[in-house]
Amino acid sequence: MTRSAATAIGFGAVLLWSLLALLTVGSTPTPPLLLNAICFSIGGLIGLVWTARSGGLSQLRHIPLRIYLFGTLGLFGYHALYFSALRLAPAAEAGLIAYLWPLLIVLFSSLLPGERLRMGHITGALLGFLGAALIVTGGQAGFEREAVTGYVMAFLCALTWSGYSVLSRRLGQTPTASVSVFCLATAILSGLLHLAIEDTVWPATTTGWFAVLVLGAGPVGLAFYIWDIGVKRGDIQLLGTSSYAAPLLSTLILVAFGIATPSWILAASALLITGGAGIAARASLTS
Incomplete structure (x- = not known):
């Protein structure tokens, strides 16, 4: 597989993640942890079938337990917080706060050994957090009290995925089968x-199950x-930058789809x- 082909494949993940909020709203009223269980069962079975067909099942025995624990906590934490945030706050607003993770990845990775924080990183961070603050306050001095729990979970969601992504660099390479x-x-x-801790509520309609x-x-x-x-296998800097489109x-x-109402806010x-994430990325790419 060529570097450009791998990069194009990786960009497909960004496109799929842009559908996350829409599909999460469509899955209502299924509670977050049950939704997590169903979705990751499907995702895991897809992976096992793909791994078995490619002859990679033997690789799974040689992966350290700490890698499995780290990966599980990262995926579980991010999605449990994300699904909860979109149940407790408006989808578009909570989704945008959760999507601070590309910006936080740039900021956190700049603090790793061999990296340093540049003015572009700081400028991008300020713009990104200004955008998040604008969502929470609605452009006014206060904020929607009934949605604040969802906003906090969305921010914790961004912290979880960015921390997971940066720390994963320190754990070495593991096969995709993991x-x-x-x-x-x-x-x-x-x-x-x-x-x-949850009441079991299955999707109520065919559309919900879909x-x-x-x-x-x-x-x-x-x-x-x-x-x-x-x-x-691809261009990780280009992929990191492309994730800001999500x-x-x-x-x-x-x-x-009529779920969010267009507004200047x-x-x-x-x-x-x-834009803040893009500025931060530019600072990294030109360093």
Whole structure:
């Protein structure tokens, strides 16, 4: 596989993740942990079938337990927080806050050994957080109190995925087949916690089940495998930069389907978050 082909495959994950908010809304009223369990079961089974057909099952025995624990906590934490945020706050607003993760990845990675924080990183961070603040406050001095829990979860979601992505660099290379174990372990953990603390509510309509199945097959399934291929074999800087398109695409999709109402606050927030991340990325690419 060529470097350019791997990069193109990795970009497919960005496109799939832009559908995450839409499909999460479509899966209502399924509670977050149950949704996690269903979607990651689908994603994990897809991975196992793909791994078995490619003859890579033997690789799974040689991966250290700490890698499995780290990957499981990363996937579980991010999606449990994300699904919860979109249940407790408006989808477009919560989704944009959660999509601070590309910007945070740039900031956190600049603090790793051999890297340094540049003015572009600081400028991008300020713009991104200004966009998040604009969402939370609605352009006014206060904020929607009933949605604040969802906003906090969305921000924790961004912290979780950015921290996971940066720390994963320090764990060495692992085969893409390991993602299937991350997914299945996340499904089991989510299922157990669901039984302990949530009421079981299945999708109420055919459309709801369709959203859950597509969510598990795409943004919470295939996306992780092709992203893994992209970052390991493709141009990781180009892929990192391309991920900044996800929040803008996600918001446009929600508006197109009538889930989010177009407004100057939504537009300004999307531009601030995406633009801030782009400035931070430029600082990294030119360093």
